C-alpha cells in the first residue's frame with residue numbers, strides 16, 4: 001500500500017511538472033521569477049556581458065536592459081549586426097546610455113583561447129563586469145541515428161564548452177570582487193527529450209547539469225549559476241540549425257521576440 005501511494009504521488013508530481021513546464025514554455029523557477037521577481041530596473045548602471053547579442057534572444061535581452069540604463073557588452077561574430085544592435089540600444093535607452101556605455105566585442109566564442117583577452121577588454125573598459133549572460137548557441141535537426149560525431153562535437157563546443165570556459169573566466173573576476181552573476185540560456189530541450197535534435201538536447205542537458213553543480217557550490221556566496229530557459233513564442237524555433245552533416249547550416253527567416 002505504501003509503495004502504491006508513493007508511486008501515485010511520484011507519477012502525479014512528474015506529470016504536473018511536465019505539463020506546467022510545457023505550458024509555461026520555461027522552467028518553473030524562471031516562470032516564478034518572471035512573475036514575482038525583481039524588475040530589471042534595479043540593474044541600472046550595472047555592466048552586463050551578453051554573448052550572441054547580434055540577433056534573437058541575445059539582441060532582445062540587450063534591448064530590455066538598455067531600456068533600464070544597463071551598460072552592455074555586446075558580443076557575437078557579426079560586427080555589423082552588433083553595431084546595429086548598439087545603435088538601437090542607445091535609441092531605446094532614451095538618453096540613459098551613450099556610445100561609451102555599450103562596448104561591442106566581435107568574437108567567435110568557440111575560440112576558447114580568446115575568452116580571457118575579450119573578458120579583460122570589457123573589464124578594462126568598464127572597470128568591472130557584473131553579469132555574464134551566456135546566450136550564444138545553435139540548434140540542430142537530424143535523425144538521431146544519422147548524426148555525425150563531428151556535429152555533436154561542434155554543438156558541444158558552442159553550446160557547452162564555450163559557455164563553461166567563458167563562465168570560468170568570469171568567475172575569476174567575480175571571485176576577486178566578491179560578487180557577480182552568471183545566466184545561461186538553456187531550453188526546454190535541457191529538461192525533456194526533444195526528438196530529431198539529439199545533439200542539441202544533449203548539449204542543453206549538459207549545461208543544466210554543469211550549472212546545477214555550480215549553483216550548489218556557490219549557494220553560500222553571492223554568485224549564482226542558474227541555467228534558465230529562454231521564454232519565446234512556442235512556434236518560433238531557432239532559425240539556424242546544424243544539420244546532420246558538419247557545415248550545413250539552415251537559415252530560417254528572422255522573426256521577432258516578444
Ligand SMILES: NC(=O)c1ccc[n+]([C@@H]2O[C@H](COP(=O)([O-])OP(=O)(O)OC[C@H]3O[C@@H](n4cnc5c(N)ncnc54)[C@H](OP(=O)(O)O)[C@@H]3O)[C@@H](O)[C@H]2O)c1
Pocket residue numbers: 051052053054055056057058075076077078079081107108109110135136137138139158185186187188230232236237238239240
Ligand atoms: N529560438 C528558440 O526558440 C530557442 C528556444 C530555446 C532555447 N534557445 C536558445 O537561445 C539561445 C539564442 O538562440 P536564438 O534563437 O536567439 O538564435 P539566434 O538568433 O541564431 O542567435 C544566436 C546568437 O549566437 C551567436 N553565435 C552563434 N555562433 C557563435 C559563435 N561561434 N561565436 C559567437 N557567437 C555565436 C549568433 O551571432 P553571430 O552569428 O553573429 O556569431 C547569434 O547572435 C541559444 O542558446 C538557443 O539554444 C532558443
